[in-house]
Amino acid sequence: MYDVVIIGAGITGTMLCRKLSQYRLKIAVLEKANDIAEGATMANSAVIHVGYDPEDGTNKAELNVKGALQYEQLCKDLHCARKVTGAYIAACGPEEEASLDVLAARADARGIPYRDLSREEALKEEPNLSENVTRVLDFYTTAVVYPWEVANACMEVACQNGAELHLNAPCTAITKEDGCWRITTPAGDFATKYVVNAAGVHAEEIHNMIGKAEWQATPRRGEYYVLDQDVQPIRHIIFPVPSKEKGKGVLAIPTVYGNTLIGPNSDFLDDPDDNGTSDAGLAYVRANISKTLNNIPLNRSIRTFAGIRPTTTSPDFIIEEVAGAPHFIDAVSIESPGLASSPAIADRIIEILSQTLPLEQNPDAVMMRKKPVVLAELSAEERNALIRENPAYGKIICRCEQISEGEIIDCIRRPCGARTVKGVKKRVRPGMGRCQGGFCEPKVVHILARELGISPLDVVYDAPDSKILQSENRI
Amino acid sequence: MKKVQAIIIGGGSAGLSAAVTLKKNGIEDILVIEKDEEPGGILEQCIHNGFGLHTFKEQLSGPAYAERFIRMAEEQNVRILLNTMVTKLTADRVVEYVNPEEGTVQVQADAVILAVGCYERPRGGINITGTRPAGIYTAGQAQRYLNIDGYMVGKRVFILGSGDIGLIMARRMTLEGAKVVGVAELMPYSNGLPRNMKQCLEDFNIPLYLSHTVTEVFGKDRLEKIEMMEVDENRNPIPGTEQDIDVDTLLLSVGLIPENHLADQAGIKMDPSTKGPFVDDRYMTSVEGIFACGNGLHVHDLVDYVTLQAAKAAEGAVSYLQNGKPQGEPLRIQNGNQVSYCVPSQFYPQDPAEKVTVYFRVRTPLDKGTLVIRSGDKIIRSVKKRKLVPSVMEEALLLKKDMEGLTEPITIEIAEE
16 A cells, blocks of 8 residues: 555656655555656756746746746756756747736745846846847846756655566556555556646546546647757747736756757647647747747757647646545646745645645655766766776767766666666766767667666567567568 | 877777878877777778779779778778767877777877768757758668668658769668658769769669758658758759658758867867868978868769878878978969869978879869860960769879969869860
8 A cells, every 4th residue: 555656757756756755654656657757857948947927826826936037946856957048038029028017026035036137137148149139137047958958867766765666557547546646657656645637738637537527728839949059049938928828938047967958839739649740830930939039059059859748727726625526636737837936835845745644754765866867967087086997988989968878877776777778868968969869879789788687679679569670681 | 198109089080091101101109089889980881882992993892992991001000099089189290089998098199090980960050940840861860770780760751862872772762661662862963982873773763853952851760751842053942832741751962071079179270162171282281280181172073082092191291290391382272163172271382292182173064175284374284174073072283393482372273265
């Protein structure tokens, strides 16, 4: 019998799981995909919003501010990359400047620091701002992270504290049996006292297994360009002024490792898994980035992708015990600023759980993640000491991102380690660079096969059916 | 810091040719740095025939061609560091590399020759929308899986782009039992060598769709289907021409891009038309003492030219090591009508070489035209040419007497009839 089963290994589920793992509890995370962070957490703007945008009195407003404040320490504890870039909200004309005043007033009330910049002041730091931009608010504590790295690190800590992760375990039914919940999956049945529904775009399906939800999923797709590290047209995140209809609009985001993201658009979808890119979506991104920025070299794109926001008919996050279903907690409609809010969302869920679930601290729990070796961060002496100990750190596999075989092996051998080519890419970045794995993918396939003790023919890109190689050759 | 006379970055066809040439010219203290386990570079996976017609007057496979140079390098006692990645290059020619045996090492070189090769343009560099399943490879990647690792990537294959690697892979995968359904080419003409069009497509009845492109891919986990469309003269897809093709594999042969990360680091000026460094007639880049050759300089059609130009770069390095920079101010060699790029892009009129071969490509296929070499209004030479195609590199020759005393840049152009 589990104390808590969390459905979904996205940022909400993994963040909660890590925090819960400090208590003496039996916890499992059920994930329908073949890795952690495969849904909304994998494909979003990666911004730790500071919390000026959500309206007063909402869960979003409270949890965003509280969550964002936790990230600095969290990323230190988990050894996750985080870069404070600052966020420019770029107003074009008097009407939008009036909206800046509203944001500034909210920021003042919430204790969020910012600078109010004239066009000229802003241009000094961001010369590519378009001629439309008249005034800028700089929320200079805004940061970017690698969301999937954070989710992965959280899950790793939780697993070391005894939590379980079950991949390829989609829930097919949830029933109430002898006062507890029974969750059916192809990976087996899980009996549990508490269920947390953190299933992202699939949250409505999960909820409807115990009764019809009062809200409906309205998944929205966002498409992005990723630009080569060699072109860095911006230093801050550049937002247009947010609007109720269009959300945060098309932004430009400098990522942790020097690529630039341009996007997203916002398209409602019927299929919550339809994360393909589209002509119309990318055209929208191209057309709208020029509102705030000039000279964005979209011809230096190395990839386009789309992510699905787990939006619902509720304008606010829903974090509550479901009425009439005691011990079943929804953590749904976690759209933007869900990533920034996730540490505080976890706290809120734990608060709900604690009303009926005794939480006893586990003195053996370790909340920090063991620091992975990142060669790029080391001095030449440190690197050489490491290479003498383990020569695999001296063999560079990914020439674009300069990732060694040792780092790849580590990410496979760690708890919740990589099992797929995309899993390796998410954890240590070979394939993220300008050649997009053209050179290193065959080598990564080879390393995965060796480390997992399987044939290269059985190495997959991502899902279990995504094989890369089909047969041995004849000649 | 260790010191060495010359470092060659890259142990492929360009690097080996440069190394052998340096040795032959008495430069003894040299070091070749190769990232892979073996020297030879991309030739090792090019097991097809057709290499070496110019250099050795015979047809060799890629590995056999490489082997000849590896043997020459061995005979000359060229020091090659394998499994070694160059991680930094500075303008004052400090090379930092890392390998499993030595760790991170910095070496000061008197001359550096960049022979770093190129990479294939990935899917993200072109506009194909849709899902992101397994089953989409660059042609060279599929070639490596097949010829080095021994695995086929799929059974029903479509190829986008008629570059040479794509054409070679169409034949190779057919011979391995795959069904190659077709090849689409965005341009109204092929981008591969004429002989590859014949031997790789026509001989195997593989259809070539000119002025077509792949616009979208389908399939959640593994590729299931592609959408192909015809394009208009501006290369935009024509609505109504959508055609779905069921395949499990899409190979992309949509362009090679010189690998220029190290050159950028050293502050070397890049030529937007080749995407490699600007070089002078001694193959020296804008940074003194750093030379460039091979596909990292501009993408070649034949390995024979890689060998030849790398040898010239090495001769340039020898001259620099012995005599320093050429005298006087350089003069530009620039692209004229119908010429998409020229290498080298400058020369020294006060210190001219015996002769300079300018390699160039035309923008579009031309049945005939006249190659005109001029300096300002002065025509230095004009030569009638037939069957000019972008996939075949052309040459323009400058003799010492042509260059002496010139004050106006040289323009290479094709006068159309």
